[in-house]
Amino acid sequence: MSTCCVIGLGYIGLPTAAVLALSGHRVIGVDVNAQVVNIVNNGSIHIVEPDLEQAVAEAVSTGALSAQLSPASADVFLIAVPTPFRNNPNGIPQPNIDYVFAAARALAPKLSPGNLVLLESTSPVGTTEQLAQVIEEACGLTRDQINFAYCPERVLPGRILQELISNDRVIGGLTIAAALAGKTFYSSFCKGELLTTSSNTAEMVKLTENSFRDVNIAFANELSLVCDRLGVNVRELIRLANHHPRVNVLQPSCGVGGHCIAVDPWFIAAEAPDCTHLIQTARRVNDGKSRWVIEQVQARSATLEDQLGRPPSIGCLGLAFKPDVDDLRESPALHITTELLVAGLDVLACEPNLHDHPTIKLHTLEVVLNEADLLVFLVAHSPFRDLDLTGRSVFDLCGVTEQA
Numbered sequence: 001m002s003t004c005c006v007i008g009l010g011y012i013g014l015p016t017a018a019v020l021a022l023s024g025h026r027v028i029g030v031d032v033n034a035q036v037v038n039i040v041n042n043g044s045i046h047i048v049e050p051d052l053e054q055a056v057a058e059a060v061s062t063g064a065l066s067a068q069l070s071p072a073s074a075d076v077f078l079i080a081v082p083t084p085f086r087n088n089p090n091g092i093p094q095p096n097i098d099y100v101f102a103a104a105r106a107l108a109p110k111l112s113p114g115n116l117v118l119l120e121s122t123s124p125v126g127t128t129e130q131l132a133q134v135i136e137e138a139c140g141l142t143r144d145q146i147n148f149a150y151c152p153e154r155v156l157p158g159r160i161l162q163e164l165i166s167n168d169r170v171i172g173g174l175t176i177a178a179a180l181a182g183k184t185f186y187s188s189f190c191k192g193e194l195l196t197t198s199s200n201t202a203e204m205v206k207l208t209e210n211s212f213r214d215v216n217i218a219f220a221n222e223l224s225l226v227c228d229r230l231g232v233n234v235r236e237l238i239r240l241a242n243h244h245p246r247v248n249v250l251q252p253s254c255g256v257g258g259h260c261i262a263v264d265p266w267f268i269a270a271e272a273p274d275c276t277h278l279i280q281t282a283r284r285v286n287d288g289k290s291r292w293v294i295e296q297v298q299a300r301s302a303t304l305e306d307q308l309g310r311p312p313s314i315g316c317l318g319l320a321f322k323p324d325v326d327d328l329r330e331s332p333a334l335h336i337t338t339e340l341l342v343a344g345l346d347v348l349a350c351e352p353n354l355h356d357h358p359t360i361k362l363h364t365l366e367v368v369l370n371e372a373d374l375l376v377f378l379v380a381h382s383p384f385r386d387l388d389l390t391g392r393s394v395f396d397l398c399g400v401t402e403q404a
């Protein structure tokens with residue numbers, strides 16, 4: 001068992017730190033956000049994730065996990081900081097890996113020969129190579145002295161603690177020795193298959209997984225527009241088509257969000273703009289679905305206003321980017337609700353996974369059900385299932401009213 005320094009205590013880093021600590025490692029969690037550090041040192045958490053609070057409380061109480069603002073010496077350094085994109089005038093957003101390099105510069109003075117540096121942040125191809133260069137420039141230690149590996153995370157929010165242990169992992173070393181060192185480390189807490197490769201391939205594996213999802217969701221979203229025009233129920237269509245033994249159409253939505261699927265395809269497109277037409281189009285189809293929803297709600301609102309003789313109130317149900325989480329990053333539901341408010345509609349927003357929001361007033365589900373003239377279901381949160389919607393005007397973008 002080793003001493004691990006986990007850098008970035010967010011949705012990925014904090015559960016990883018907790019699982020490592022409960023697997024027998026001594027874990028120093030590092031975050032630049034002092035509030036996060038204090039919360040973790042109090043044995044508490046700042047994100048919504050089932051069973052995580054209990055795991056962190058236990059790990060902190062036994063002394064296996066503590067948090068601080070800057071890295072400390074360790075055997076293993078694991079980087080899980082954000083990798084967002086920057087909008088670009090040429091229309092293809094560019095990856096922003098500044099946080100990764102900031103973390104690299106911060107940990108460099110603490111490195112000793114033989115250490116393992118693992119990058120888990122979703123990153124464009126070549127980032128692990130650049131990370132090694134940044135560290136060599138900062139402290140003089142080379143890839144022959146430090147094991148550098150890229151190991152992408154593929155957990156499902158809501159099931160992170162289970163999937164951290166059960167998922168198969170791809171471990172891409174900058175050298176073969178680094179891949180093997182990474183494999184030994186992950187075998188201390190992962191029960192899934194551990195597959196070694198080069199760092200470049202592992203980086204591309206992660207981007208491929210998320211682009212696969214984006215492209216396939218775009219197909220479902222495009223079908224939903226066609227079906228709306230043709231008067232066909234898209235969910236019934238997909239249910240029936242999926243009886244074909246080799247067809248598996250995904251579900252349409254109000255758009256695609258989150259820190260991964262809505263972002264990572266651009267990391268491929270940015271590197272190869274001339275040969276990623278499908279990937280770029282999928283991104284635009286999924287973003288376009290959110291614009292379509294906004295237009296549809298505005299049109300339905302105008303029709304209702306004619307019928308009621310007053311502006312209707314529009315219930316927007318769900319703001320998060322996916323069901324049963326509080327994560328608002330790149331959320332199409334948040335974008336749609338914001339745009340409807342900006343357009344001057346009387347919006348009653350409901351997000352059962354949040355207490356409040358800095359700019360949008362949140363209402364309880366009960367208030368929205370009582371007061372809204374049109375119910376727009378944007379996210380299939382569990383509390384939205386099995387509601388009695390008899391006689392209500394409903395616009396269901398997530399299929400939650402059809403779920404048994």
Ligand SMILES: NC(=O)c1ccc[n+]([C@@H]2O[C@H](COP(=O)([O-])OP(=O)(O)OC[C@H]3O[C@@H](n4cnc5c(N)ncnc54)[C@H](O)[C@@H]3O)[C@@H](O)[C@H]2O)c1
Pocket residue numbers: 007008009010011012013030031032033036080081082083099102103106120121122123153154155156157259260
């Ligand atoms: N959330 C997911 O489901 C998921 C899944 C797979 C991969 N990823 C990838 O994992 C990475 C992290 O994502 P996340 O969801 O955990 O992000 P997050 O925003 O929840 O957490 C990142 C944390 O890093 C901290 N941070 C930023 N710069 C830092 C620095 N220089 N030193 C120390 N701490 C720093 C931030 O304060 C924040 O608390 C991203 O690349 C993301 O794409 C996320």
